[in-house]
Amino acid sequence: LSGCGGGGGESGDGSQLTFASYGSEYQDAQNDSLLTPWAEEAGVTVTNDSPTSYPRIAQMVDAGQVTWDVVDTEPFYPVANCGTYVEELDFSNIDTSQFPEGTWSDCSIPFAQYATIMVYDAEQFAQAPQDFEAFFDVEAYPGTRLVPNWAGGGALEVALLADGVAPEELYPLDLDRAFAKLDTIRDHLQFWDTSSESQQALEDGTVDLALVWSGRAYEAELNGSTFEPVWQDALLAWASLSIIKDSPNLEAAQSLIEYAAQAEPQARFAERQPYSPANLEAQPELDEVQEKYNVAAPEVQDQAIVTDVQYWADHNDEANEAWTAWSTS
């Protein structure tokens, strides 16, 4: 077993870097499109670790045993922990104008974007639902609805939008109102904890409507699912890259971030995985189905809502406690 773990403080001479992400093929693709080309160029040995774990980051930093350098997280995390668990970035060599507004912060850049969208079983419903109101209309669209099982998964935003809140007035979220709306369809809800569960449900057809990540809907379609996406009010989300506080290889990490912000690696990644580049300059070569799920396409971007990372950075714990209280009752 190789020396991936071990005590902290090893190296620091810039010849090595540990990258933590979510594992499996997703991380493989990150390696092929981003890390390997960068490592060759920079002469750095990259070690991979997975999965990303917030408590692990906290323990590392608290214990002064930091072994990770660059980490792929949810967008709210670097905003919430900027300067405490993640390092501030040096933006002098990063062109943030390429990214959609609100997707970068002092501590993070977006590497790929996707959206939380509503999908419906086209075999089940002749009439395609238009917006989130349909999601809550069990008369017109009877059946089971699948939603993500955590506060930041998008169900709260969707509930408020369906309840008539205007997109620009969405934040700060009115949690009570959101849960009240969700309660109207509580008995029709199923929950997913991991995106593969959601994909599985679409493929097996065990639900009729779902809030899922666009990438998973794409994969499900490839595997023959009969679900169709609805892009109206799609909730934009993205994969954030940031540097762990007290990273032992700060320089290399900064260099990797700068490389990752560029269009080419993001394009390469988008060709491999059902994610779209966050750098809108990127020009991935996509096939027809990929194109159908391309979140970076202007027509999707136009009707999408960018989730408010600052809100989530500030209210993640509170919202999640409320979510757990609601979902387990």
Add this chain to the structure above:
Amino acid sequence: MNQRTPVRLPLALWAGVTALLLVAPTLVVIPLSFTERRSFSFPIEGWSLQWYERFFTDPRWYGALGTSIAVAIGAALVATVAGTLAAIALDRARLRYGWLIRALLLLPVVVPQIVAAVAIFGTYLGWGISGTPLGLLLAHIVLAIPFVVIPVSTALQSFDPTLERAAAVLGAGGWGRFWQVQLPLISPGVITGFVFAFVTSLDEVVIAYFLQTPTLRSLPVQMYSSVTVETDPTIAVASSLMLVFSTIVILLPRFFAARRRRLLKAKETP
């Protein structure tokens, strides 16, 4: 007198239902491992060996298998030695606080694994052994010790202490008594302890999940990740292999015991 009570039909039927409940999982994963589609759905439409191929060619899978077996052997060995010695000490020296020590050694069974996992993860990280083979090994050793102490203590309880006196008076010193008399006689308990310890480590998910790194990932963690991250019927292969493996491990000794019984019977009835 020693006639058997006739087995009533309802009892037999109910036991049949119970048996079905017990083996139902076995009945389902094996066919699932031969599915053609990348899906767990029933009924299975086509058959293929692709997932087996994947298991034995993807380093994530066979590597996890290797990690699991290596850690399980190591943990079982250490836990067996440490647990056996402790059980012997507890059995002999009627220590005043013996019950307290026994309770301490059994603690890892009682503490919910998630609690243990979180705690061990946090502490080991501070010691710099989280994510190292040593850390996982230590955690599994500790988890397995109760599973050694219990059967060895039971074996010691049925060990007749006068046998040790007999050995002493026949000229055996302390070591001789231990190696030639006591250990062979409690060996069924020790072996049971080893097997329990081995399986406990092989089966443990939660702690291993917290302590994992990509290079140190046990088979159950790989399976857990596999169900939660991707739809991958290779998990059915892993399950089937473990099912078959454990079935063989249990059945072999029983098969031989039954055969020996039959042979003995044959010898007795001329």
Add this chain to the structure above:
Amino acid sequence: MSKTNQSPGAPAATLQQTGRSVRLSGLSKHYGDFAAVDGIDMDIRAGELLTLLGASGSGKTTTLSMIAGFTTPTEGTVLIDGEEITRVPPHKRNLGMVFQHYSLFPHMNVRTNVEFPLKQRGVPKAERRRRAMEALEVVELAHRAQARVTELSGGQQQRIALARALVFSPSVLLMDEPFGALDRALREKMQMEVRRIHRELGVTVVFVTHDQQEALTLSDRIAVFERGRIEQVGTPEDLYERPASLHVATFLGESNLLPGTVDGGVFVTRSGSRLSAGSAENGPATLVVRPEHVRVQPATGTGAGIAATVGEVVYLGADKRLVAVTADGEITARIAAAEGYRPGDDVRLGWEPGAAAVFPG
């Protein structure tokens, strides 16, 4: 016809040796305040078979255990052939021992069990095997050498245990109620065996039992234990015919006890019968007489004696036990099987003056 007592000559030769003497001197064992063994002095002669006989809890096992070295005496010393061994650990004492529950090693076969003590002494393999087989021949189980010990009957197991205790030619053999777990017939057979082996090998044997019949049958001498002390040591005949105390008299063999008073050489029972008291001192006393010494005569017969009515006659095969009811209680007599007394018959009981003993109290 039972087997004649010709022992297989050759094997015994190797095992034969001169037993050694054991001396216990001021030996005590206290558990807290309680004295399990209370200052025992005893000389066990080389080559004799001495039995420790006593009720449960009288300290027999504790005494044996101090000789073997499992229990450390609180006070006193154990000497073998004059050499003190009080603090030598058991595995260095070179004593043979046979336990009540055989204590054979169940994970070894018969032969390896017997080889065990030789192995501990570093005897080479071939020699070990030869001597084990010889010991097995002495107990007539050489043909079962390969058997698993659990396959053997209780009696066979105890013979293996005996072979194992003898194979390294210990000079003293300790046996703690070795036949307690066997049934009567087997027990009697094993007693014969022990007598034979003891005679053949000349080893000193210390034998513990609480069965007086066994003690009588086996022993050269018997030591009677009572509450951690020795009450009397002597040959079976000494103890049976000349008991030193009421306790010894009642513990060994069946006895009739008549309470009464001694008054100038005459023993007066509670109901007033007057009997010879020998040389007993005046005062309250108990007269002891063995059932086989009680003579039963028809009431019509004359002569001094106690008038009685036959209460119960139990046929025992070789003879009968007659229970006679007298004014002083029941008196049991052993009578010939041919005699025809029936319950209700009036009889007169008597005995030779020397056959009864009188003890104070």
Add this chain to the structure above:
Amino acid sequence: MSKTNQSPGAPAATLQQTGRSVRLSGLSKHYGDFAAVDGIDMDIRAGELLTLLGASGSGKTTTLSMIAGFTTPTEGTVLIDGEEITRVPPHKRNLGMVFQHYSLFPHMNVRTNVEFPLKQRGVPKAERRRRAMEALEVVELAHRAQARVTELSGGQQQRIALARALVFSPSVLLMDEPFGALDRALREKMQMEVRRIHRELGVTVVFVTHDQQEALTLSDRIAVFERGRIEQVGTPEDLYERPASLHVATFLGESNLLPGTVDGGVFVTRSGSRLSAGSAENGPATLVVRPEHVRVQPATGTGAGIAATVGEVVYLGADKRLVAVTADGEITARIAAAEGYRPGDDVRLGWEPGAAAVFPG
């Protein structure tokens, strides 16, 4: 002085009753090809104590089990007081039963154990308690009524089991080697107890044992079992003095067996000694003589008899056992303790002609 046989009058009164008769007729039990019990006919009289005596595996337990109803006979019938009960389930037969291993319920105390059969019969609580205490008084354990059964000694446990079997006044009491697990002294005490209770209560008792001494001591009549059949039924005296077969003769009491040939009323031993053969038929035969019938005389004495040398003399307290070596093997004799023969003495053995029996084979 031992306790007189005055039973506590009152309690026995309630339990007293007339035992019933048991008739076994053509009773067989086959296990596959093997006949564990093979066509037994037997009348057990009301109120008698009949012992089934036989070697291990001879079918005693199986027979008892068919009477109790745990085993269904392959053939034949069981009748109690003339009424057929062959197929009645055990809990409706109203028989008392005592098992070798006591079989007391460990989760109940002494009293509730004894109350158990009454509870099954719906006896009201107060009455139940009263009768249980009476039964406990009969076995002299009323003072332990609240004790946990596991706290009691083996003998006490067996007495509780007896009380439990008697408390519902069964007309027949079955006992399967009830004292097999007790040591000798306790065993003899319990035998006395059973005799007493049997006499007091008048219940019919069927008692199983393989201990001949126990059978002799206890029984009104004994049935000797051999391989699933009854060889002889009779009083202890009948069986001991007039055995119907060589097997019965050797099974009951100690015997000397002399192989030889009968030739015209004369029994010729292998070595040529000529002895009286009574009315035995010509041909190979075995002469049987009890040790207590063997007379030992100094070799100088005249008279017909067998020349022998004294091999071993064992002191037994009441008498001695003398083993004499003859040309026809060893012959054991019981002699008075006072006689002074020593190993090596030349003696002459003889017996009354009527004391020996000759069986063909």
Add this chain to the structure above:
Amino acid sequence: MHTSARWSALLLAPAVLLVAICFVVPIGSIVLRSFTEPELGLATYERLFADPTTLRVLGRTLLVALGAVGLCLLFGYPYAYLMTLVGPDMRAVLMVLVLVPFWTSLMARTFAWVSLLQRDGPVSALLAFAGVPGVTLLGTAAGVMIGMVQILLPYMVLTLSTTLSRIDRGLLTAAQSLGANRYRTFFQVYLPLSLPGVFAGSALVFILALGFYITPQLLGSPRESLIAQVIGVRVERLVDFAGAGGLSLIVLLTTALCLAAAVLAFRPVRAMLGQGGDRR
């Protein structure tokens, strides 16, 4: 043979040190954090008990554990009883049926249940065949319970069968000879004698059920969440070590309390059976 105190200390040292250092220290330190973060005091506990989730899920966990105990007894007792009635060969078969799942990876079994219980899966099909169509057990309390019972049942059967096989069948014969019919024999003799095994098996199943994590996670919905999952959320989603430590302590204390209560409740039984010290 007696062993000196020093020897026994030496023999105990490896196991005791391993458990103390590698297990007790971590558990202790996380529990400690619940009292020291954010500052010394009981703030964490106030917070936890203010959160309605804590007590609700704790209560649910206890109920589910009790339910698992009940169902394990319902299935396990007759099964273990049957094992004492059949011959050695059949007994071996029954034993293997218990041991095979016992030795099979928990992950594998849970995963198998996911496949079995899913919509239109084998169990659904079986129920439809039996006349109850359209039932999906995955994601329901019933689904979680089935999975848990299957996983816990071997513990119950193994514990019970040890006790049941030690019950002297002669006592049953004795009861019949004393006039008890089959049912009375069972309820008045056999059942009381089996209670120690019932108790031991129940305690084991109960403790294990309290800590279940993977199975409800994969087979249930949030409504079936057990305390272990809530602890998991505290750690993974909220990075709230103090809260997780507090919940852990609450679980440990609850476990200890339940066991103590059960031991007290069963004391009469233990007393009657004279537990302990019967070997030596």
